Amino acid sequence: MVREATNTLQKSVLWDWLTTVDHKKLAVLYLISGTLFFLKAGLMAVFMRIQLMFPMNDFLSGQTFNEFITMHGTIMLFLAATPLLFAFMNYIVPLQIGARDVAFPFVNALGFWLFFFGGILVSLSWFFGGAPDAGWTSYVPLASRDYGGLGIDFYVLGLQVSGIGTLVSGINFIVTIINMRAPGMTMMRMPLFCWTTLVTSILIVFAFTPLAAGLALLMLDRMFDGMFFIPGEGGNVVIWQHIFWIFGHPEVYILVLPAFGMISEIIPTFSKKRLFGYTAMVFATLIIGFLGFMVWMHHMFTVGIGPIANSVFAIATMIIGIPTGIKIFNWLFTMWGGKLTFNTAMLCASSFVPTFVLGGVTGVMLAMAPVDHLYHDTYFVVAHFHYIILGGIVLGLIGATFYWYPKMFGHKLNETLGKIMFWMFYVGFHLTFFVQHILGLIGMPRRVYTYLEDQGMDTMNMISTIGAFVMSAAIILLVVNIVYSAMKSPREGGDPWDGRTLEWATPTPVPEYNFAQTPQVRSLDPLFYEKIHGDGTMKPAEPIGDIHMPNGSIYPFTISLGLFFAGFGFIMLNMENAIISPWIVIAVGGIITFGSMALHSVKEDHGYHISKETVEQMEKEVGTNG
Amino acid sequence: MGENLSQPFEKSSMTPEEIRKINREQRIQTIAFGFMIAITLLAFIAVGADVVPGSFAIPFILGLAGIQLFLQLYYFMHLKDKDHGWPNTFIVSGIVLVIPTIVALMLLIGVTKY
Numbered sequence: 173m174v175r176e177a178t179n180t181l182q183k184s185v186l187w188d189w190l191t192t193v194d195h196k197k198l199a200v201l202y203l204i205s206g207t208l209f210f211l212k213a214g215l216m217a218v219f220m221r222i223q224l225m226f227p228m229n230d231f232l233s234g235q236t237f238n239e240f241i242t243m244h245g246t247i248m249l250f251l252a253a254t255p256l257l258f259a260f261m262n263y264i265v266p267l268q269i270g271a272r273d274v275a276f277p278f279v280n281a282l283g284f285w286l287f288f289f290g291g292i293l294v295s296l297s298w299f300f301g302g303a304p305d306a307g308w309t310s311y312v313p314l315a316s317r318d319y320g321g322l323g324i325d326f327y328v329l330g331l332q333v334s335g336i337g338t339l340v341s342g343i344n345f346i347v348t349i350i351n352m353r354a355p356g357m358t359m360m361r362m363p364l365f366c367w368t369t370l371v372t373s374i375l376i377v378f379a380f381t382p383l384a385a386g387l388a389l390l391m392l393d394r395m396f397d398g399m400f401f402i403p404g405e406g407g408n409v410v411i412w413q414h415i416f417w418i419f420g421h422p423e424v425y426i427l428v429l430p431a432f433g434m435i436s437e438i439i440p441t442f443s444k445k446r447l448f449g450y451t452a453m454v455f456a457t458l459i460i461g462f463l464g465f466m467v468w469m470h471h472m473f474t475v476g477i478g479p480i481a482n483s484v485f486a487i488a489t490m491i492i493g494i495p496t497g498i499k500i501f502n503w504l505f506t507m508w509g510g511k512l513t514f515n516t517a518m519l520c521a522s523s524f525v526p527t528f529v530l531g532g533v534t535g536v537m538l539a540m541a542p543v544d545h546l547y548h549d550t551y552f553v554v555a556h557f558h559y560i561i562l563g564g565i566v567l568g569l570i571g572a573t574f575y576w577y578p579k580m581f582g583h584k585l586n587e588t589l590g591k592i593m594f595w596m597f598y599v600g601f602h603l604t605f606f607v608q609h610i611l612g613l614i615g616m617p618r619r620v621y622t623y624l625e626d627q628g629m630d631t632m633n634m635i636s637t638i639g640a641f642v643m644s645a646a647i648i649l650l651v652v653n654i655v656y657s658a659m660k661s662p663r664e665g666g667d668p669w670d671g672r673t674l675e676w677a678t679p680t681p682v683p684e685y686n687f688a689q690t691p692q693v694r695s696l697d698p699l700f701y702e703k704i705h706g707d708g709t710m711k712p713a714e715p716i717g718d719i720h721m722p723n724g725s726i727y728p729f730t731i732s733l734g735l736f737f738a739g740f741g742f743i744m745l746n747m748e749n750a751i752i753s754p755w756i757v758i759a760v761g762g763i764i765t766f767g768s769m770a771l772h773s774v775k776e777d778h779g780y781h782i783s784k785e786t787v788e789q790m791e792k793e794v795g796t797n798g
Numbered sequence: 799m800g801e802n803l804s805q806p807f808e809k810s811s812m813t814p815e816e817i818r819k820i821n822r823e824q825r826i827q828t829i830a831f832g833f834m835i836a837i838t839l840l841a842f843i844a845v846g847a848d849v850v851p852g853s854f855a856i857p858f859i860l861g862l863a864g865i866q867l868f869l870q871l872y873y874f875m876h877l878k879d880k881d882h883g884w885p886n887t888f889i890v891s892g893i894v895l896v897i898p899t900i901v902a903l904m905l906l907i908g909v910t911k912y
């Protein structure tokens with residue numbers, strides 16, 4: 173085997189995965205844990221749809237329903253969509269820019285483990301008196317110490333821990349993309365997925381900091397008798413809404429921009445054309461990123477801030493439609509006149525376009541402040557953001573899975589099963605969510621666990637639930653496909669799709685150092701350029717030599733574990749009859765975290781070298797493989 | 799390789815020109831730092847010892863804070879340096895994004911309607 177030549181695989185498998193700092197392995201960890209959280213939150217969604225299948229149903233109690241909506245939203249956004257996107261960003265971005273790894277491999281691992289333990293902390297709430305139940309937005313006063321239960325504490329501390337993870341990963345991606353590009357890979361030659369990753373990471377840095385501040389304030393309110401959000405004591409609840417949405421609206425772009433990037437990779441590959449209007453695409457991404465920070469008040473139109481404020485933010489929101497429209501047309505023009513191949517990845521990518529447009533149209537409808545008083549907190553809003561999230565982000569993710577799977581795991585996913593899955597998903601999705609527009613318009617409120625008979629809502633709710641079943645069947649089929657393909661699909665070489673970008677220039681499986689010699693980039697779509705103007709392989713920018721690699725480390729794991737204990741300790745402050753003093757747990761957690769940090773700083777670790785001979789031998793073996 | 803990475807070099811590999819530059823930079827940083835400490839102390843003393851009259855105290859402190867912010871960004875965050883394009887971009891965009899945030903949190907909190 174190729175990889176046994178090097179240091180990392182001389183360890184036991186479990187230890188290797190716990191200590192890895194390799195961006196490719198971390199990507200797989202993100203993929204697996206993101207998928208598990210996705211399945212968990214999806215199951216909750218199905219339960220909620222079963223509850224809403226009939227009027228006055230009593231499948232779930234109102235309290236459980238509230239816990240389910242909260243956990244569904246929180247998990248889907250923070251613990252499923254974000255890590256799944258991070259999985260692809262981690263795996264693909266260093267390959268696409270021709271780098272051997274990310275800029276800070278240790279920080280990369282730290283980001284993963286913080287996210288992971290934060291997610292576990294939120295999920296633990298089920299075993300301690302119930303999950304958070306104030307919605308994913310956790311509005312005060314519902315979430316304040318007077319009205320919110322212990323679940324809210326899990327929400328606050330869990331998101332705080334996983335939020336730090338997301339933040340450090342974002343910083344890592346920024347530095348990687350700015351500093352680690354191969355020679356010739358100028359900013360304006362970067363694949364669009366790298367661009368959207370860069371802008372997303374910038375948004376993360378600027379948006380997750382307000383979230384951390386807001387959560388810290390809420391924690392002070394709930395655990396240390398603060399009064400930032402308690403009106404009776406001089407606080408103000410609207411401030412929480414501002415802080416949350418200053419984070420919250422950029423968050424929706426944090427999620428959707430990488431999906432835009434994926435679509436912009438898949439469509440050119442299967443249209444056999446370069447991306448139409450590359451420069452316009454880049455600037456549209458930047459403008460969307462900027463405007464994403466200027467519109468948060470559209471979530472607060474009905475609070476009563478005043479007409480001028482509402483108008484300003486309404487117009488700002490509508491302006492985002494312009495750069496988004498530019499992107500839509502560029503995708504269409506890329507397909508126009510191309511040699512189209514409609515496999516599963518392309519089906520997802522091309523159907524992303526019309527569904528996202530539908531979500532965008534309802535978005536602009538919602539942005540009309542006076543009319544929003546009608547839509548606000550109805551199923552219309554639910555339909556709007558699910559068109560964006562499922563029709564945009566999830567379709568992008570499924571497409572990316574089919575597209576990059578052969579690079580990540582060495583074989584394709586089965587196309588027949590894939591196409592069946594796609595159509596089931598697509599039909600199920602529209603069945604579920606299209607009728608919810610109408611349900612909202614006739615007055616069905618969101619976040620309410622049941623409804624009365626004979627108000628014209630019975631049939632549409634039934635249709636919606638059936639759609640949800642069809643969609644779940646599609647997801648199960650995807651899992652089946654993964655298992656089936658692992659056993660049946662033939663091995664693939666490095667470039668199974670006749671790709672255009674650098675990741676397809678690496679052999680499969682990708683060696684741990686990615687590129688034996690850093691490639692020289694001569695154009696946008698570098699591999700395609702070499703196929704047309706060169707001999708089809710990348711020219712090296714350096715002679716072959718020893719390769720310096722970072723050592724694995726257990727500290728990212730222990731630092732995060734310590735924060736997990738500390739977070740749990742803070743939650744125990746609000747528990748009645750905790751078995752041991754919370755302060756002990758906090759102290760133990762703090763010692764583990766800061767102790768690991770100290771050890772990491774004191775102990776010198778310069779990594780190791782893969783010798784030139786080993787590299788040459790590994791390259792030869794890889795050559796015969798694929 | 800690897801083991802000797804943490805040993806100090808016997809002689810600096812920098813040219814005399816570079817050494818001069820670095821020394822100059824160090825001096826500037828130290829002076830800036832001293833000055834910042836001084837104006838911080840000044841703010842405390844001015845209010846604590848009732849040196850400035852009450853009505854003038856607030857604008858006075860805010861003025862000092864303005865100078866402080868400028869020095870911090872310009873010297874410590876290296877806004878003055880030429881090859882700092884990326885960090886500067888990020889600092890400036892941070893400032894641009896933070897202004898509407900602060901304005902909103904001060905004005906748009908539902909007490910007065912705009």
Ligand code: HEM
Pocket residue numbers: 309423424425427428470471489490492493496531532533534535536538539540544547548549553556557560561
């Ligand atoms: C064309 C761009 C978009 C526009 C104009 C837009 C507009 C809006 C508006 C005005 C609302 C507030 C509705 C209300 O509660 O009264 C809203 C809600 C929402 N939007 Fe969008 N949106 C856009 C894109 C997106 C994207 C890309 C996402 C997600 C990836 C998204 C996710 C959401 C979510 C989650 C809510 C619900 C907030 C809540 O809990 O009340 N939107 N959108």
Ligand SMILES: [Cu+2]
Pocket residue numbers: 420421424467468470471
């Ligand atoms: Cu929004």
